[in-house]
Amino acid sequence: MSNAVAAPKKGGFLAGTANYLDERVGVAGILKEFGRKVFPDHWSFMLGEVALYSFLVLLLSGTFLTFFFQPSMEPVIYNGVYGPLKGAEMSIAYASTLDISFEVRGGLLMRQVHHWSALLFVAAAGLHMLRVFFTGAFRKPREINWVVGFVLFVLGMAGGFTGYSLPDDLLSGNGLRIIDGMIKGIPVIGAYTSSLLFGGEFPGEAIVARLYGLHILLVPALILVFIVIHLFMVVIHKHTHYSGPGRKDSNVVGYPLMPVYVAKAGGFFFIVFGVIMLIAATFTINPVWNYGGYDPSPVSAGTQPDWYIGWLDGALRLAPSHLEVHVGGVTWAWNILLPMIVGVGFLVVVAAYPFIEAWVTGDKREHHVLDRPRNAPTRTAIGAAGVTFYAVLWAGAGTDLIATNFKMSLNQVLTSMQILLFVAPIAAYIIAKRTCLSLQRKDREIALHGRESGRIVRLPHGEYIEVHEPLDEFEQWKLVDFKDYQPTLARPNAAGKITLRARLRAGLSRFYFEDRIAPVTQTEIDAAHHHGDHDAVEAAEVKAVEA
Amino acid sequence: MAFKKNRRSPLAAVIVMAAGLALTGGGYAAATAAVEAVKPVSAVASADQISEGRKLFLANCASCHGKNAEGTKAAPSLIGVGGAAVEFQVDSGRMPGQASGPQLQVKKKQFTDEQIDALVAYATTLGNGPDVPTEEMIAANGDATRGGELFRINCAMCHNAVGAGGALTEGKYAPALKGVPADHVYEAMLTGPQNMPVFNDANLTPKDKKDIITYLKFVEENPSAGGYELANLGPVVEGLFTWIFILGFIIAITIWLGAKSN
Numbered sequence: 001m002s003n004a005v006a007a008p009k010k011g012g013f014l015a016g017t018a019n020y021l022d023e024r025v026g027v028a029g030i031l032k033e034f035g036r037k038v039f040p041d042h043w044s045f046m047l048g049e050v051a052l053y054s055f056l057v058l059l060l061s062g063t064f065l066t067f068f069f070q071p072s073m074e075p076v077i078y079n080g081v082y083g084p085l086k087g088a089e090m091s092i093a094y095a096s097t098l099d100i101s102f103e104v105r106g107g108l109l110m111r112q113v114h115h116w117s118a119l120l121f122v123a124a125a126g127l128h129m130l131r132v133f134f135t136g137a138f139r140k141p142r143e144i145n146w147v148v149g150f151v152l153f154v155l156g157m158a159g160g161f162t163g164y165s166l167p168d169d170l171l172s173g174n175g176l177r178i179i180d181g182m183i184k185g186i187p188v189i190g191a192y193t194s195s196l197l198f199g200g201e202f203p204g205e206a207i208v209a210r211l212y213g214l215h216i217l218l219v220p221a222l223i224l225v226f227i228v229i230h231l232f233m234v235v236i237h238k239h240t241h242y243s244g245p246g247r248k249d250s251n252v253v254g255y256p257l258m259p260v261y262v263a264k265a266g267g268f269f270f271i272v273f274g275v276i277m278l279i280a281a282t283f284t285i286n287p288v289w290n291y292g293g294y295d296p297s298p299v300s301a302g303t304q305p306d307w308y309i310g311w312l313d314g315a316l317r318l319a320p321s322h323l324e325v326h327v328g329g330v331t332w333a334w335n336i337l338l339p340m341i342v343g344v345g346f347l348v349v350v351a352a353y354p355f356i357e358a359w360v361t362g363d364k365r366e367h368h369v370l371d372r373p374r375n376a377p378t379r380t381a382i383g384a385a386g387v388t389f390y391a392v393l394w395a396g397a398g399t400d401l402i403a404t405n406f407k408m409s410l411n412q413v414l415t416s417m418q419i420l421l422f423v424a425p426i427a428a429y430i431i432a433k434r435t436c437l438s439l440q441r442k443d444r445e446i447a448l449h450g451r452e453s454g455r456i457v458r459l460p461h462g463e464y465i466e467v468h469e470p471l472d473e474f475e476q477w478k479l480v481d482f483k484d485y486q487p488t489l490a491r492p493n494a495a496g497k498i499t500l501r502a503r504l505r506a507g508l509s510r511f512y513f514e515d516r517i518a519p520v521t522q523t524e525i526d527a528a529h530h531h532g533d534h535d536a537v538e539a540a541e542v543k544a545v546e547a
Numbered sequence: 548m549a550f551k552k553n554r555r556s557p558l559a560a561v562i563v564m565a566a567g568l569a570l571t572g573g574g575y576a577a578a579t580a581a582v583e584a585v586k587p588v589s590a591v592a593s594a595d596q597i598s599e600g601r602k603l604f605l606a607n608c609a610s611c612h613g614k615n616a617e618g619t620k621a622a623p624s625l626i627g628v629g630g631a632a633v634e635f636q637v638d639s640g641r642m643p644g645q646a647s648g649p650q651l652q653v654k655k656k657q658f659t660d661e662q663i664d665a666l667v668a669y670a671t672t673l674g675n676g677p678d679v680p681t682e683e684m685i686a687a688n689g690d691a692t693r694g695g696e697l698f699r700i701n702c703a704m705c706h707n708a709v710g711a712g713g714a715l716t717e718g719k720y721a722p723a724l725k726g727v728p729a730d731h732v733y734e735a736m737l738t739g740p741q742n743m744p745v746f747n748d749a750n751l752t753p754k755d756k757k758d759i760i761t762y763l764k765f766v767e768e769n770p771s772a773g774g775y776e777l778a779n780l781g782p783v784v785e786g787l788f789t790w791i792f793i794l795g796f797i798i799a800i801t802i803w804l805g806a807k808s809n
Contacts, residue, residue, distance in 0.1 A: 041805055043798070043801040043805030043806075044805075045805070046801040046805065047798075050801070083691055083692075083765060083769075084691040084692055084694070084695045084762055084765050084766070085692055085695065087692050088692050088695070101772065102772065108773055112773055112774075119785060119786065119789040119793075120789055120793050120797075123789050123794050124794065124797070127794065170699060170703075170708060171708075171781070171782075268800075268801075268804060271797075272797060275796055275797055275800075276793075279792075281774065282774045282775060283773070283774050283777060283788065284772075284774050284775060284777065285785050286782075286785070287771050287772075287773055287776070290709045290766070290779070291699075291708050292695055292708065295699070295700070297700060298699040298700050298704065299703075300703040300704065300707055300708035301704055301705050301706060301707040301712070301714070301721065302707045302713055302781045302783075303781070304781055304782040304783050305782060306782050306785070307783075307789065307790070308786075310782070310783070310786060398783040399714075400714035401783050401784075403714040403720070404714045404720045407718075408718065409649065409716075409717050409718035410714040410715065410717070410718070411716055412718075
C-alpha cells in the first residue's frame with residue numbers, strides 16, 4: 001500500500017492551498033526569499049511607497065475613466081446637463097469629459113481622484129528623490145537605481161502632461177499651444193516636428209487621440225516597467241538604513257517583510273487611498289466645465305500647467321523676451337530655447353549627480369548606511385541650491401497670482417524672480433553649508449562632552465561649572481558614525497603629467513571637502529571621559545582638525 | 548536741533564499721528580455708515596437733482612476734474628463721459644480716488660444712492676455719453692452659453708475664465724468679478740474704466756452684454772459640483788494644496804507609522 005494516496009495534510013483549507021501552490025509554483029521558496037527581506041523603520045522610507053500607492057490609485061481611477069472618455073476631436077453640439085455650455089459646439093473629447101463630470105455616476109469623483117492622485121504621485125516621487133539625495137542613498141551600489149527613479153519622475157511628468165491635455169478644454173488647449181510654441185522654437189526641425197505631432201497645423205484634429213494613446217498605454221506601461229526594475233533593485237541592493245548601534249554597511253537592521261511590513265504597507269496603501277478619496281470628495285480640481293471647449297483664440301488669465309510642469313513654465317516666463325536672432329533665414333528664438341536648455345540641463349545634472357560625486361570622491365566602497373545631511377555639508381548645500389533654483393522657477397509660473405494676491409507689480413515680481421534665480425541658489429548654498437558645519441560642530445561637542453544639563457554647580461574652591469550629562473553609547477554612536485573624506489591632490493599619471501582631468505578632479509575635491517569637521521575618534525572620546533581632563537580633549541581636537 | 552531731541556521722545560510724533568489718524572478715520576467711517584440709505588426710483592432727472600449733483604461735484608470732484616469738469620493735469624475731463632461711467636466709478640467706491648497708484652481701488656462708497664443719482668444727473672448735462680442701464684438690460688435672464696463663449700473670447704484673458712481676476716502690467720490688475728453687481732459689469736463694458744478697453748454697443752451689443760452678465764451670475768450663484776473651489780485660481784493653488792495639505796497630511800501619517808512602538 002505504499003503507492004496509495006498520500007496521507008492527507010492536516011491544517012485545513014489554508015494549509016491545503018499553500019501546499020497546492022507550493023507544489024506547483026514553489027511559493028515557499030519565493031516567500032522565503034521575499035518574506036524574509038528586512039526593512040528598516042523610518043518615516044522617510046515611506047515616501048516612495050506613497051508614490052507607488054498613488055500610482056495604483058491612478059491605474060484604478062484611470063481605468064474607470066477610459067470606460068467613458070472618448071478621445072475624438074470631432075465637433076459636436078453639447079446637449080448635456082451643464083447649463084452654461086448647452087448648445088455650444090465642442091469636441092467629443094470635451095463633451096465626454098463633461099458627461100463624466102455631470103452624468104456618469106461617480107464620474108466626477110473618479111476624475112478628481114485621478115487628478116489629485118496624479119499631483120500626489122509626482123510630489124511624493126519628488127520628495128522621495130530629495131530624501132534619497134540628502135541622505136546619500138544614491139551612492140554605490142545604487143547609482144543606477146537613482147537613474148531609474150529619475151526616469152520614473154520624468155515619466156510621471158510626461159504622464160501628467162499628456163493627461164492634462166486630454167479634456168480638450170480651454171486650459172489644456174492653452175497648455176498644448178505653449179508646447180507647440182516650444183517645439184516650433186527649435187530651429188530647423190521645429191516646424192516639421194510640430195506638424196508631425198499635431199498632424200498638420202495646431203491644433204489639428206489628431207492630437208487628443210495621439211496623446212490618449214501615450215497616456216493610457218505607453219506612459220503607464222513604461223512607468224510600470226520602471227517601477228518593477230526600481231523595486232527589483234531595492235530587493236537586490238537591500239534597503240539602506242540610518243546609522244545607529246549595530247547598523248553597518250554589511251547588514252540591514254529592521255523588520256522582515258512578512259508579516260510586519262506586509263501588514264504595515266498594506267494598511268498604509270489604504271490610508272493613502274483614503275486620504276486621496278477624502279480630498280477628491282471635498283475639493284474641486286480642474287473644473288473643466290469652467291473653461292469651455294478649446295478654441296485657439298481665447299487665452300484665460302491664470303493659465304498654468306499642473307505643478308510638476310510649473311518650473312518649465314516658470315523658466316519660459318523668466319526668460320528675457322526679444323532674444324530672437326536671425327541667421328540665414330532661420331530664427332533662433334533664444335527666449336524659448338534658453339528655458340529649454342536650462343530645463344534639460346537641470347534634469348541632466350540631477351540624473352548624473354551620483355556619478356559626479358562618485359568621481360570626485362573616488363570612493364569605490366558600497367554604502368548602505370545613510371548619511372545624515374549635515375555630515376555631507378557640500379552635497380547638502382548643492383541640494384539646497386538645486387531645490388532653491390527649482391523653487392524659483394516654480395514660483396516663476398505663478399508670477400501673475402503672486403502679483404495680484406500680494407498687490408505687487410507683475411513686472412517687479414518678474415524682475416525679482418530673474419535676480420533670485422541666480423542669487424537665491426548661491427545664498428541657499430552658503431547658508432546650508434554653514435548650517436551643516438555648525439551642526440557638525442555641535443554634534444562633536446555633544447559627543448565629547450555630553451548634553452548641557454542646565455545644572456550649575458559651585459565647586460568647593462568657588463569655581464562654577466555646568467554639569468554636562470554624558471550621552472549613552474547608543475546616542476553617541478549616531479553622532480560619531482560617519483565617513484570623512486579629505487580633499488585629494490592632483491597626482492601625475494604614468495607619463496608624469498598632471499592632466500586637466502586630474503586637476504579638475506582635485507579642484508572639485510577641494511570644493512567638496514575643504515571645509516570639514518572631522519568625526520570624533522575613539523581617542524578623543526576616551527580622553528573626554530577622563531573627568532576634568534580637558535587639556536587632553538583639546539589636544540585631541542586640535543590633532544583631529546590638523547589631520 | 549539738539550534741544551528738540553531732548554524735549555520729546557522720537558516716538559511722540561508717531562503716537563500723535565496714529566491717534567490723529569484713528570480719530571479722523573474712525574469718526575469718518577462712523578459718519579458715512581450712518582448715512583447709508585436705500586436706492587430711490589428716480590429715472591428722470593429734476594432740476595433740483597442736477598443742482599444738487601453740481602454742488603456735490605464742486606465739493607468732492609472739482610479739485611481734480613476742474614470746476615466745469617473740463618479736466619486738469621491730475622484727472623481727465625468728464626464732459627461726455629455719460630452717466631454710466633459716473634455711476635460705475637462712484638457707486639463702486641473707486642471715486643473719489645484716495646491715493647494715486649497704478650489703479651484706483653474699490654473702497655466703501657462715499658455717497659448715498661440719492662447723491663450718486665444726483666451726480667449722474669449732473670454728469671449727463673455735461674454732454675452726451677452712455678447712460679446707466681435699465682433693470683431689464685442687466686437682468687441675468689439671457690443665454691448663459693453664449694455669454695460664456697463671449698466672455699472667454701473678450702474678457703477671460705484678463706479676468707480669467709470664471710472671472711477670478713488676473714494680473715496686468717506694473718501693478719495694474721483685472722479685478723475678480725465675483726460679487727460685482729450686474730449694473731457695474733454692464734457699465735464697465737460700456738465705458739472701459741481705467742485699463743479696461745471699451746466694449747461699445749457695436750462691439751458687444753446690449754444682448755451680448757446681457758448674456759455675459761447671465762453667465763457671470765450663473766458661475767457666481769452655482770457652486771462647483773466638485774466641492775470646495777480653492778478660489779478658482781487653477782493649477783497653482785491645486786499644486787500648493789497638494790504639497791502642503793495632502794503631502795503634509797500623509798507625512799504626518801508616515802511619522803506616526805515610523806514612530807517606535809514604545
